Amino acid sequence: MSDPIRLALVGMGKIANDQHYPALTSDADFDLVACVDRDGSCLAHLPYFVTIQELAESGLTVDAVAICTPPQVRHDIAQFALEQGWHVLLEKPPGATLAEVVALRETAQDRGLALLASWHSRFAPCVDQAREWLAGREIKSGRIVWREDVRVWHPRQHWIWEPGGFGVFDPGINALSIATHILPDPMFVEQSELFFPGNCSAPIAAQVRFRDRKGALIAMDLDFRQEGKQSWDIVIETAGGTLTLSNGGADISTTGAPPPPRDDVLPGEYSALYRRFAELVRNSSCDVDVRPLRLVADAFLCGRITRVDDFIE
Structure with a gap:
């Protein structure tokens, strides 16, 4: 075509x-x-x-x-x-x-x-730089902080609070799409606590602890109740320095060796996303990675439910 x-x-x-x-x-x-x-x-x-x-x-x-x-x-x-x-x-x-x-x-x-x-967040400008920097490095630990105001990002979207709507994992899965792309080893849910408003069927916040195949702990903090400054950050500690992806993958910083430069990044996640879709259409092929969704499902399977105040928009 x-x-x-x-x-x-x-x-x-x-x-x-x-x-x-x-x-x-x-x-x-x-x-x-x-x-x-x-x-x-x-x-x-x-x-x-x-x-x-x-x-x-x-x-x-x-x-x-x-x-x-x-x-x-x-x-x-x-x-x-x-x-x-x-x-x-x-x-x-x-x-x-x-x-x-x-x-x-x-x-x-x-x-x-x-x-x-x-997984549009994988197309954020600095995600592939992070992946290249982490390749071959020994991961010591990681922290994912994805805290945003649901009233700003999902105004009057009642579906998000229903079964199958994901609640705070709707943005949280963006973080997991990045983590599963940049980390050199798979990670698994070790335990999770899900905070459900009394009037909702999906969580408004979550604390999830992952371990990768080699034992490194990755802690995840999700919250839909954040006001003021929003947080979309991933910090990975390695034996050779610390990598920080901030603003949802738009910015990167490291200690130790700098990340490799890239000159092929399109402006905007969705522009890059549609470039990828065009490639798939031309080749009649699929790109369907279920790892982020599988980790969300496992967080629910392992989750301890804690009830919190009703959500009032």
């Missing part, structure tokens, strides 16, 4: 408007041809459909879809899209359960279609 990839956005919420639309409209590899949204939200200049079934029945030519709905409904939409022969990009988290995501990967592979589980 050498012509622009004709893509429809499915789910026109905050992330689609803030990130996907700007990235798509500045990328010559894509032609944004339609939007789908059950609540009637659409970009005025594009054809609009309430459901993906309506899009398929319209006869409009579509090559791919980017699914930006809440995770609870993502599997059925993605499965339908793959059955139409459309390539699929899944906003993170890629599904409500591991089984859903694995099944979609199998469908895409069987049909020779592209499927991308879009």
Whole structure:
């Protein structure tokens, strides 16, 4: 496929408007041809459909879809899209359960279609520098602090508090997508404490302790109640110095040897993400890494639940 990839956005919420639309409209590899949204939200200049079934029945030519709905409904939409022969990009988290995501990967592979589980934080400017710096180093310990104000980042998004909505693990999985990418050894949940508001079915905060295969402790602190300065930081202590990724992977600092320079970083995570999706579409291949989702599932499996005050928006 050498012509622009004709893509429809499915789910026109905050992330689609803030990130996907700007990235798509500045990328010559894509032609944004339609939007789908059950609540009637659409970009005025594009054809609009309430459901993906309506899009398929319209006869409009579509090559791919980017699914930006809440995770609870993502599997059925993605499965339908793959059955139409459309390539699929899944906003993170890629599904409500591991089984859903694995099944979609199998469908895409069987049909020779592209499927991308879009861990957008891996495309932050300094993440690959961190990965290269850590390669071959002995990890001593790590700390992940991801604290943000849910009222700022997820205003009136009630789905996030429902089963399958992930709660504080919706941003927390971004940190895990970075950690699983940069650390040289796999890590495993050792224990977790999940803090549930009395009126919610998903946690508002979490403390998780991981150990990697060689015994290094990585502590994770997640909190949706942060006011003022927000924190998206990963600090890794090694035998050869300390690496700090801050601002969600946008900034890097080290003690000891400096990180290797890179000159191939695109401005904006989603611009790099769509470049990756275009590569997958051209090659009809899949990039579906379930490790971040698996760690979230394990945190729930191992979790001790502590009840906290009701969440009032």
